[in-house]
Amino acid sequence: MQITETIQLEIGNAIPHGTPDETRRAVDLWKEVDGWFDGRPFKVENPISGAPEVFRISLDAAPLIGLMERALNTAGSFDAWRLRHAQDETVPLTGHLNITVEVVEGSEAPYSRYHAAAVFIQTLLLGVNLSQPGACQFLATRFVGKQAHRFEAQDFDSKAFYDGMQSARENGWPKIDSLPFSQVWTWLEQIGASEKNTVIKDINKVLVDMLKIAQQRYRYGARTAMLVANQLEMLMNTKREQDMTHLRDRVSLVLGQPTEAADCFNELHRLREALFHGDHPVRRPALVYHDADEEVRQQLAQHNSGVEKAIAVVLALVQDLIRHRAECYRFSETMSRG
Template sequence: MSAQSTSTYLISLEFKNFSRDMEDHYKTIDPSIEAFWHKASKILRQCEYTHNDCTITIDVGWQRMANRIRRDNDLLRPVRIGTPLDKKWFSKVSRPLKITAKVNTINKNKYSDYKWYPSFFIEAFIHEFFLIANLSTPGSANFRSLFINSGNESRSTEVRLSSFCFENGWVESLDGGWPTVEALPIEDVREWFQAISIGYKQRASTGIEKALYVLLHMAKDETRIDSVIWIFNGLEALVSTRVGESVSGLVRRLGMILDLDLPAQKKLNKEIRSLYDLRSSFVHGGYAVPHPIHSEVIDRALDDDATKLYQLHQFGASLLISTIQALIKKKIINLRFDEFMTVEKI
């Protein structure tokens, strides 16, 4: 038997913009984010993949992020009440953070000698970490501008994943809004992700995988009209809605997962139909397409359109997040909806 060969790579992760998008409910959310990172630095730092006879292990020193988040919150706390203690607080919280990740590749395959190979698995790990973090503590992992540099590649790989929809959904829920987006125990979310075992899969095959990948696509983009298409893709894939089925079927199935009573289902039906009407207007040519410059100052007619799009987009995103969180809480990793017919004969 031939001896195993191991190659080790040190990869730099540079986070250039990772603070919260909002300041609302900082007394509740900031400590929750600190607690998440304290645990994540211990239980989410390592991962292992197997690809074509090659084993890839990853170890990320998240403790530096945990320390930085705690320090930044200490600096921002007095600022938020109007009494900053450090005159250089802004430059300090705006400073980029570098973290080192170690990647080991054990054995070889036809791809393992390529320079991009270890970086690919770091990037896959970062995307899954982003989902685990924000489904556990919404807004905790805001990777708006993250650069992956292995040192042996000619250029860095930029990852852009915004946690805004997660955080805003939680803020609106704390304000009494619905759908409910909340914090979940990190251990429960990690266990659920381990069970569904996405790994480095590049093409979703189940409804749950499709919905999770939709969240990633939405995190890469701004609030635009085409994001409404992604929302319906995620919701319909999650509850196995067939082509041509009515909105009522989508509402009924979502209601089952979310344990909605009749009044709540009626409210959901109303909001889903508004979202569907917006989707249809875009798909079928009825949408008033804005100029790419999109200056609301020059043309105030954009105000109402932008507000409507923002509100419906956030509702749809929160609904998708809330539904996935419901599956996590119920420990559901696969679901199927069966239609039954009950008859009575003469």
């Protein structure tokens, strides 16, 4: 008899940023997600033995969707709901997901099932935010269920995905679309996004780095800048080059020429060099807060930093790979004499 367990992910802060239109699209997206996982095969690597394992995953996202619909119907948008929460602590941001994990092939130990659930949550976060950047965040999370006290859930913010999309809109480049979740998840399965704990393929390195960026809260620090620069170099196969000129040329071949406002490559290169040599200021970890005066809100609403622009490029490149069902770019150079 196969072992099946339902693990609840409680999300203390489940409402991301969103305008009225973005909120409506996010609710529709989550309804698509809710119907996608019904005993769907999910492959992971056992973190202790290294053996491949197969599970069947079912997802009940109705409680989270109910919270999102309440925010939409009552306040008109996620942003308006978040503002109400800042003014009134009884306005909830808490939602939860029910994840049913069935062991098909692998260890029957609780650790194995919770590991599968954790990797599924990571992959789900990527899938939703590659479908509509900024539509998914899991903050102040904890597992609820049998043996749950033994395991810590992971927190991931939607900020980087949302800010990247906003930067692209404001600067007129690159083009970032909304993609069907089914298309994104099929691609994630195609590249084996969940199957290894230590990844070797460049595209999976890029996705794992996305998760690390999503763990960065409030401000983009040195770690984020380094990760984004590395993501671009892996995607464009320009590692170990002295500057980003060649990288910029290759990105332009894929996404078109950047607008002047969106051209982040020199800025990102200078930032990375300053970080590498210790010439950049270091910020203290900041207090995360959910209310601010108007002046600070306006400052936080600006999406013009080199890091945000670079995140937009990474999102656009990965979406391009998804649309073409590819996992890498190949560049060739030819010469002939007439």
